[in-house]
Amino acid sequence: MAARHTTAGADEQHSAHPDLAAPVTGALHFVTATFFTLPSNSDLGLRDQICEMVSSAITTEALSPDNRLPSCRELADQLGVSRNTVFEAYNRLIDLGLLVSRDRSGYFVNPIAMSLSQTPTAQKTAEDPVTPAASTPSPVHFDALDLIPVENPLNWTSYPYPFIYNQIDPNLFPVDSWRECTRLALGRTQMPAWRDDSVESDSTQLTQQLRQRLLSSRGIYADEDQILITLGAQNALFIIGTMFSHKNTSIAIEDPGFFGARNAFQLTGNKLVGVPIDAEGIVPGAIPPECQLVFTTPGHQFPTMVTMSEARRKELLDAADTNDFIIIEDDYEAEMNYFNSRSQSLRSLDTNDRVIYVGSLSKTISPGIRLGFMVAHRDIIQQARVVRGVMMRHPPTIVQEVVALFFRLGHYDSHLRNIERRYKKRWLAMQEAITRHLGMLEQSRTIGGTSFWLTGKEGFDATELGERVRERGVLIDVGENFYLNVNRRSFRLGFAFVPIKKLEEGIRIIAEEVKKLY
């Protein structure tokens, strides 16, 4: 460090900066080894970058209470920022109690900023840190769990034609609305509910909004104790799987079906039985009598997108009464119907409280917020709440409150109409492109949702197709992941993430590769 100048600029002489009032001395405590640099690509403003840098230096003990920090001017010069920015950062750190300013001496680390419980130097030198070799094999060996690997490639965003599923177009996320609701949720003067540990009760506001806006549109009337907020629909399925695993029964699932449900039921220790589906949905006559639980996706069968017919719905509910089973209705993408043709939910037709209804906000708001819910008989919900408590206590309260406001102020309705319109356009573009280019494949009938299901002739291998198109920048969901037994004839095309202008080109590439396999 250069010796302090004996003359300072006029603006400094009248400044209240303690470092400017410091006497010139030959015994400065400032350790020259602490040379600060700012990160090259930070997501923070300059003041906050300085706060981060100094705070980090205190934590890692690069700075100790014996060290004087660089003066505002020195640090400003080091970093190439304005002195005022450094001054603001130092004051912020003083407010936080991490720094103190001593008259005529400068800025120092606040001695009480060091943890009461830490005696760092003693501990540090006590012994070398234990660092097990990175290559050490685990001393306990795990059997690979029998789960279906269903993740998209980590770098899927770099593909020009990602016909994948379970992702929303990030351009559709209403960032401004979300910000406004967050600001409101955090700005309350009363004691915010979101600070507390609240296993026993969910956000009253959110529960009320779900009843008023989502459930009523599905014909479902539920009291507050018939609803449980979960960390997404996947979490609801895991909770249900945990509850039923103690009954040592079998769960019937659609085949092909939703691997997320399969994984959840399997990992919680349940036995699974596959039930075929036809053009009207799951086939009730094929449900083995020993099943006490039947998982189904009547709105849009996952993954074939078939909507369960009215007759089939009644048949299924009758079978539940006759054979004494419970139905799990996963009503995912309930909102995504484009032809005034929304089917009624099973739960709304259920006079005997045999349906556990599972819903999600991942498709309509964002999968990143992780909110879903289940509706069922209050005895089931009560037990599910206990299970949820042991699993994770509850979904973060702050997220529940923000989403409640998102509903209350009309943002959800506005956003939903917006994505419905956009997805309808894409759906129509997809249907047109598929008709034009992929006529050689069988397409399952669908009236909504955000994907299409296509099946090739006997001997067609969609898994091979997946590998071929991937090399041309196209990602598809190969069908074998959805089947309990080997079946490679089908694949799924999700269109939520592919820009509308690229849809047809993507389909054309797929068609070229299909032809080579035909």
Next chain:
Amino acid sequence: MAARHTTAGADEQHSAHPDLAAPVTGALHFVTATFFTLPSNSDLGLRDQICEMVSSAITTEALSPDNRLPSCRELADQLGVSRNTVFEAYNRLIDLGLLVSRDRSGYFVNPIAMSLSQTPTAQKTAEDPVTPAASTPSPVHFDALDLIPVENPLNWTSYPYPFIYNQIDPNLFPVDSWRECTRLALGRTQMPAWRDDSVESDSTQLTQQLRQRLLSSRGIYADEDQILITLGAQNALFIIGTMFSHKNTSIAIEDPGFFGARNAFQLTGNKLVGVPIDAEGIVPGAIPPECQLVFTTPGHQFPTMVTMSEARRKELLDAADTNDFIIIEDDYEAEMNYFNSRSQSLRSLDTNDRVIYVGSLSKTISPGIRLGFMVAHRDIIQQARVVRGVMMRHPPTIVQEVVALFFRLGHYDSHLRNIERRYKKRWLAMQEAITRHLGMLEQSRTIGGTSFWLTGKEGFDATELGERVRERGVLIDVGENFYLNVNRRSFRLGFAFVPIKKLEEGIRIIAEEVKKLY
């Protein structure tokens, strides 16, 4: 509704309000039945209350596209608010696409605000909604799960002396810091990571902060793939329980011990074996050889608050090598040590990668944010990530990002020092009051944490004590919930939530009731 006035105020004549430009007409579409009132005790500002009211009326179809809304003036009169507030609310709803303003006619519900997929009137009249009678018993009967009911009474805040645990003093929560970090997290210009579904990877920033600030202070050096973010420590235990239940082994737990761990391991289908603890912590010699997993709380034994001795730590790690078991170290309240006496973590002494370390931010930031983490061999973490994915995919990304900023900008360090100082004061006040009033009870030795553990003589019944003091406004944690077998001699006093001025008075009341039982 009153007929429209033919004269308007000067300010209105020059206004752009469409309702002011509307011609006087005898055929208004406005339906007088829609009489709006604001809620009596809303948490929102007036403009937002109006937005909520109108949005709700659209959702419930009290308003349809055929209805003209009241003019700004009419609604302002109805509600007793300023016309400008109504004008702002209407414009907000126009921005959201829920209303349209038609020149010279007024404000209407936007026809495209109605869902594409809803044909409400047809659906509504199609049949009566199904509402199962509220008293219907569940058609499926559940065996009560064998879990320990450990929740505090819902109205615990109304007790003057709530010596309960797992709650932070809400006055300590740094609301302003949290707001600032949230604002920053939401204000980013780059595509925010928190919108996406991200099972495979946690927040890089948060992982880095945990390594730099929390783990290094516990002597733990971990790579990114040795860390998993969980929805609180409870969630980490449930994930571990799920992983090990497939190995069909027994888990050794401390007795008395943490019921949250007991519940998690039991509900995931593991067999449990209790291991006694003494003044140095868990007794390794008493761990049955068939156990492949041992759960322990070495920092402050839960609930006795005993800190595991150095010798005992080495003995336990040696036993793990010899008998080939894995240790789960729940390092809760690691930060709460008040005498420069923080013990080293087991994981930091573990040369053979036999320790799964579990940490939490519930005690230091807030239980409502639900964030915890686990550190272990990368093979274990990889498997835990798969299990977490099936259980709930991942903790909400937005919460991870806000907490990362909370660390980066120094708020966490500042806040931690603050609560350490406050809790130390309370700890000392508690120790003094216990020494003064509760000398007839045995107190287990402790050097930190936020609770005390007290044991009466043979025949003393802490459960009865709990009932008696509760009638006098005092809540205590009765000890029997912590034991695998019946043992009612002990109880725990958590002091995080009782105001410091009331601590001694609360202890005095407890002492009075203890004397009656002695």
